Amino acid sequence: MFFFEDIMFNLVPIFIIIIAIIVFGSILLKFTAGIKQNVKNNASPVLTVPAQVIAKRTEVRGEHSHTWYYSTFEVESGDRIEFEISGKEYGLLAEGDLGLLTFQGTRLKGFERNR
Helix, strand or coil: CHHHHHHHHHHHHHHHHHHHHHHHHHHHHHHHHHHHHHHHHHHCCEEEEEEEEEEEEEEEECCCCEEEEEEEEEECCCCEEEEEECHHHHHHCCCCCEEEEEEECCEEEEEEECC
16 A cells, blocks of 8 residues: 555656646647748738639637637639638628638738629
8 A cells, every 4th residue: 555655756756747738838839830820921012903702711719608700711823811801801701792801811901892
């Protein structure tokens, strides 16, 4: 019985340290990926192209139900690009809208509808 207690006494701190390393490592990787994407976006040219709103969607995440909004645009070449947008932009866009899409990498700069 004492042998088992000695093993547990020695293994529990090691287990806690391993879990802490995994948690903080995951946070660091996520943070680093965000910085890399931001640097890549900043290095990309700002493009303005004719586009059409093809789809809109929402995603609810977390305990407190935070909502994320997305819109998919199709450009003249037939390529489709999805951007995260604000709730206000989501409400103003309608599927089928035509206009000029301005973006930089994965960052939406704006969408101006044709009038």
